[in-house]
Amino acid sequence: MTHDRATLASQAFDDVGLSELLATDRFSHVDRADVDAAVAEFARFAAEVVAPTDRDGDRIGCRFDPATGQVTTPPGLVSAYRKLVEAGWTAVPFDLAVGGGGFPRVVGVALQEIFASANLGLSLCAALTQSAVELLSRWGTAEQQQRYVPRLLTGEWNGTMWITEPDAGSDVGAIRTTATPRPDGTYALNGTKIFISWGEHDLTDNIVHLVLARTPGSPPGTKGLSLFVVPKHHMGATGRTGEANGVRCASIEHKLGLHSSPTAVMQLDDAVGELVGPEGGGMRAMFTMMNPARLSIGLQGLSVGEAAYAEARAFAAERHQGTRVGGERGISDPIDRHPDVRRMLAQMRASLDAMRLVVYTTALHTDLAASGEQHDRDRAQDMVDLLTPIAKGWVTDLGVEVTSIGLQVHGGMGYIEETSAPQRYRDARIGPIYEGTNGIQAIDLVTRKLTRHDGDLVEGLLAEMEQDAKELSVLGDAGALTATFLCQAVTATRTASDWLRERQATSPEDALAGATPYMGMLGDLVGGWLLARRAVDRAAAEAAGADEALAVARFYALERLATVPGRLATVTGGADRLFV
Numbered sequence: 080m081t082h083d084r085a086t087l088a089s090q091a092f093d094d095v096g097l098s099e100l101l102a103t104d105r106f107s108h109v110d111r112a113d114v115d116a117a118v119a120e121f122a123r124f125a126a127e128v129v130a131p132t133d134r135d136g137d138r139i140g141c142r143f144d145p146a147t148g149q150v151t152t153p154p155g156l157v158s159a160y161r162k163l164v165e166a167g168w169t170a171v172p173f174d175l176a177v178g179g180g181g182f183p184r185v186v187g188v189a190l191q192e193i194f195a196s197a198n199l200g201l202s203l204c205a206a207l208t209q210s211a212v213e214l215l216s217r218w219g220t221a222e223q224q225q226r227y228v229p230r231l232l233t234g235e236w237n238g239t240m241w242i243t244e245p246d247a248g249s250d251v252g253a254i255r256t257t258a259t260p261r262p263d264g265t266y267a268l269n270g271t272k273i274f275i276s277w278g279e280h281d282l283t284d285n286i287v288h289l290v291l292a293r294t295p296g297s298p299p300g301t302k303g304l305s306l307f308v309v310p311k312h313h314m315g316a317t318g319r320t321g322e323a324n325g326v327r328c329a330s331i332e333h334k335l336g337l338h339s340s341p342t343a344v345m346q347l348d349d350a351v352g353e354l355v356g357p358e359g360g361g362m363r364a365m366f367t368m369m370n371p372a373r374l375s376i377g378l379q380g381l382s383v384g385e386a387a388y389a390e391a392r393a394f395a396a397e398r399h400q401g402t403r404v405g406g407e408r409g410i411s412d413p414i415d416r417h418p419d420v421r422r423m424l425a426q427m428r429a430s431l432d433a434m435r436l437v438v439y440t441t442a443l444h445t446d447l448a449a450s451g452e453q454h455d456r457d458r459a460q461d462m463v464d465l466l467t468p469i470a471k472g473w474v475t476d477l478g479v480e481v482t483s484i485g486l487q488v489h490g491g492m493g494y495i496e497e498t499s500a501p502q503r504y505r506d507a508r509i510g511p512i513y514e515g516t517n518g519i520q521a522i523d524l525v526t527r528k529l530t531r532h533d534g535d536l537v538e539g540l541l542a543e544m545e546q547d548a549k550e551l552s553v554l555g556d557a558g559a560l561t562a563t564f565l566c567q568a569v570t571a572t573r574t575a576s577d578w579l580r581e582r583q584a585t586s587p588e589d590a591l592a593g594a595t596p597y598m599g600m601l602g603d604l605v606g607g608w609l610l611a612r613r614a615v616d617r618a619a620a621e622a623a624g625a626d627e628a629l630a631v632a633r634f635y636a637l638e639r640l641a642t643v644p645g646r647l648a649t650v651t652g653g654a655d656r657l658f659v
């Protein structure tokens with residue numbers, strides 16, 4: 080069993096079918112060996128350059144100077160970020176045509192996974208910038224693209240996402256920030272945004288803010304929102320950084336975790352911005368940024384969990400307590416010899432494998448949705464749309480669970496800041512909250528994705544799982560047992576899906592009351608299915624790790640799939656049950 084990060088990524092590439100993607104015309108310039116070499120090199124970079132900044136990042140955090148409005152990042156972060164930029168890592172998953180490395184998105188996701196394990200806060204800066212590149216490449220004018228994209232691609236500047244306001248969190252339509260046209264075609268923006276990640280800092284000499292605001296006379300709600308690009312510094316005639324724009328950091332938050340990342344209250348005072356995309360089309364444009372950002376946030380649950388797992392394993396191998404069953408009396412054994420500790424480590428391992436497969440599968444379908452025949456693209460996009468709330472919501476929920484188990488493995492030391500276990504637990508907790516809370520992800524899953532194609536999208540996936548279960552059932556006792564639990568979970572999830580769809584038409588409150596438990600149910604099922612699929616594929620290819628894959632699928636089936644049918648009652652319990 081390997082825990083080398085580059086090897087884990089490489090195995091996951093095989094499991095989700097990267098080679099088939101690389102065989103397509105779009106990626107004919109990419110060699111598989113180059114992909115593995117790049118990931119291995121980045122894993123080395125992350126371990127040597129980024130990871131050493133993580134402890135100080137957590138302990139010292141970011142500082143705000145109210146006199147100047149400037150933010151100082153923790154020691155070592157500026158230097159690590161510069162090295163990241165110099166090495167050109169941020170451009171890897173973008174098209175050659177825009178100056179990127181030409182690698183698929185799923186490879187970028189593998190780099191992000193490793194990055195976020197090494198320093199979650201710093202990785203968020205790069206992830207948001209990459210999402211800003213996607214947004215401007217899709218919606219920006221040629222001039223805007225020319226001005227911003229090359230510098231964002233290299234990481235010379237960073238990108239931020241401005242949605243949240245004091246009275247507009249989950250309810251984005253309540254945004255009040257205004258954008259008033261100026262005679263020269265630009266807009267004057269005024270308002271206050273809160274919780275803006277990397278809104279102000281000392282890593283780059285300019286920051287490119289992407290801001291949702293309301294133009295005069297626009298309709299209420301999200302339909303009246305437009306998107307603006309608002310640089311921290313005006314652009315000079317040469318395109319270089321000019322004088323300051325009306326953008327000010329009013330303060331930064333003191334948070335539970337994620338201390339390397341400044342979370343800012345930002346003030347716009349007649350800040351000059353340019354419209355991006357059509358007026359009133361702000362939400363559509365912002366979704367180009369939010370969808371990849373949701374995948375990046377989901378990935379964080381995996382990354383922090385993986386770091387917690389490595390630390391829990393190392394601790395459990397070192398810490399001696401008690402004598403194992405059958406051991407020599409009076410001689411204490413490492414705690415990983417005790418079945419209950421092994422159970423905890425196995426829970427972490429199986430969950431992380433499932434989470435990685437969910438995230439990488441979603442990313443691979445993002446690549447597929449951008450190439451090939453239209454029919455295939457549409458199918459791939461459907462999968463992305465269905466899996467994104469699961470990759471964000473279910474994966475980050477499980478990330479919290481995994482880091483909590485990691486803390487438990489440490490016993491009392493897990494509660495002491497001397498170990499990294501508390502930091503992992505605190506860091507993981509943001510995942511279910513930002514980029515749309517997991518409650519909002521679950522509602523998106525139930526109200527938009529579950530109803531897609533009259534329910535055929537989800538039903539098609541469930542039918543595919545049943546087909547795979549047949550292949551699994553012939554892989555000995557372990558395969559048969561896993562297939563049984565997989566099929567039982569499919570049947571219960573089908574019943575839940577039908578019930579939710581029906582209630583949406585007749586009693587929407589009932590459907591909304593079941594949304595979060597349904598996301599947990601479907602997420603557990605998709606995770607178990609992908610582990611099963613991996614076991615089947617590896618067995619068919621007589622690949623290394625086939626037995627191990629089956630053992631993990633079986634453990635997961637007993638641990639999580641077995642509980643899925645029991646949750647049907649919760650999903651279909653209706654809204655009445657909530658008034659207690």
Ligand SMILES: Cc1cc2nc3c(=O)[nH]c(=O)nc-3n(C[C@H](O)[C@H](O)[C@H](O)COP(=O)(O)OP(=O)(O)OC[C@H]3O[C@@H](n4cnc5c(N)ncnc54)[C@H](O)[C@@H]3O)c2cc1C
Nearest residue numbers: 240241242243248249274275276342513514515516518519
């Ligand atoms: C560290 C950090 C970094 C952040 N970074 C950014 C950033 O870079 N840019 C940015 O724009 N924002 C950012 N945010 C904001 C974040 O996205 C919001 O906090 C989040 O979307 C929730 O909004 P809220 O805090 O107003 O909570 P609320 O919307 O008040 O929600 C409170 C609770 O009510 C639930 N709820 C609300 N409405 C509904 C509904 N209709 N149905 C069911 N349940 C509902 C929520 O799920 C939640 O449990 C960040 C936040 C934090 C803490």
